Amino acid sequence: MQKLTAIIPTGNEIHNIEAVIASVDFADEILVVDSLSTDGTFEKAQELATKVIQRDYVYSASQKNWAIPQAKHQWVLLVDADERVTPELKAEIIAILSSPKQEHTAYWIGRINYFMGERVNYSGWKNDVVIRLFKRDHCVYEDKQVHAEMIVDGTLGTLKHKLTHNTFVTFDKFIVKMNRYAWWQAKDYDKKTGRLTPYHFVIKPFWGFFKHYVVQSGFRDGVVGLTISTMQAYGIFMRYVKIWLLRRGRE
Template sequence: MPLSACIITFNEADRIGDCLASLAFCDEIVVVDSGSTDATVAIATAMGARVLQRPFDGFRSQKQFTVGQATHDWILSLDADERVSGALRASIEAARADGFADAAGYRFARLSDYFGRFLRHGNAYPDRVLRLFDRRHGGWRGKREIHESVTVDGPVRRLAGDLIHYPYRSLQHQATKTLCYARMMAEHDFARGRRASWHKLVLAPAWRFWRGYVLRAGFLDGWRGLVYAYMRASYVREKAIILWLLQHGQPVDDPPRNDPP
């Protein structure tokens, strides 16, 4: 059963090589780039990927466009900061040898690196994602461009093995990414009539921390688990604050400046 790997990129020269190397078992690799200014395109092309250019208009839309460019119907969709582990590759190849006969899609755990070690507890793991699917029965559907996910019409099975994830290059990268995602999600919610309240501002971040760090044993990941839990709570707080500002007509961006000539 032929398999197409699909990836979207923007300035991923430091990570795209390892991602593509882990996909060597796929029949083709399609990369849709949104104007990288580093060596991303050159690296992907040199490693045999078919690279296309498209302006970025949202994570979901970009990923679904990439799926549409694939030659084959069975899709393995990854981000540039992800790699297929050996165990997961074995599971995928076993399912492919059976013709993907028992499912319209497959879900597997994602294991994230955080400051040099993998997080195996809390809200970080197993973080199961549906990334292997038959595009004739689903894809990156819906209207939400952030925190996008694949849905399929038909049975979904689990595969053994982890999708290895390297989400952050540094704490600054995480903080910037967190604020960007919080804003995108708040704007999505605001456009659809959702509103913030005092308990979302105060209680929701506390609950996110408590659930991940205590109830789901994030503390077992040591200081990394503590920092991760705080940062995830910060995302919830920032999203609620931005939504609050939007619904009260307050600025989220700096106002335009009229500098003297």
């Protein structure tokens, strides 16, 4: 079996750290990259992980691109603190790394998402996939503040089994997260967004809601789907409000 480093980025994840480390216990190295946590995450990670390093958090792609070259082994499995590797996914990864020759440079892994304690089956999250198993020296995240994709020098495969993703802690914290993402998106979108008009503040948020709730069948997820669709519209609206503020020096 090819040796594997599991990278886990953290920031005040004391409620997740033990379970996520346990889910990657098959890795030869468990590397926790902590963003100066103050809730005991760093100390607990030191007890359980192979190695823990710290760096002030700027944005996700920056943090991960800093961490990836520090992996000891060529193959890397990157797992966020609110994600879990299932036993089925673990077995599939072991089978790939045990093969005499790996067919691909990186692999897409699907995610089963949970929000407010309920599984999300629609609402635009049905086909959620991320590149998380990859060769260290052939992959890098694009330099974007939010939703950066991985740039892969080589071929991509897709695993059959999925990560579980518990994206919700409390509703208040989710709102804080949405506002933080809106600021980061504003910085990404500012240069490519022309003059702000009612199209940005009204039409785009409305379309965001309609797409998630109607086109992507969010209504079939009940209250959870309605909440996700509404928050997507809110996030789009706040993105342009924050661009408006940025342009007036009111960040």
